[in-house]
Amino acid sequence: MPRPRVARSSRHKVIDVALVAAQALLFVGIGVWPSSWGPAAPALRELGGVLFLIGGIGMLLAARDLGRALTPVPEPNGAGLRTAGLFRWVRHPMYTAVLIVVIGVACARGSSVVWALVAALVILFEAKTRREEAYLVEAYDGYATYAAATGKFLPGVAKRRLATKS
Secondary structure, eight states: OBOOOOOHHHHHHHHHHHHHHHHHHHOOOOOOOOSSSSSSSHHHHHHHHHHHHHHHHHHHHHHHGGGGGGOSSSSSSSOOOSSSGGGGOOOOOOOOHHHHHHHHHHHOOOOHHHHHHHHHHHHHHHHHHHHHHHHHHBBOOOOHHHHSBBBBBBBTSSOOOOOOOO
């Protein structure tokens, strides 16, 4: 059962929107930055294509599992906590799938700048999920327990520690 939504300050909302805008800029950069050099091995292009396809399927499955809870901003929209489907294994399957897609693009394009943009996106997703999880703990009674048992981006990796009361 979700708790009532907490009124957020305009500063919180600006930060949330700024995170989404930065994410969008990184997506554009990864997709259109001119390649300075191509992959040395054709297999990297093939690997990139396979990763792109796997990530794309993951994005579709994560979107299906999220349903009405899908939102680009870190603050939950009150549509409920998702723990089924891909969420059984990871807390943020959409971010994982997006990262698989952009790693595939980086493999196929072979540009060192694109790899740097992918690294920046990983850092951004880490920051965005920390913010998102603070909101989720506040919004849903069961989130802390779920997060303590479920990996963040990969199954079993980076489980959230339960807060201890002093």
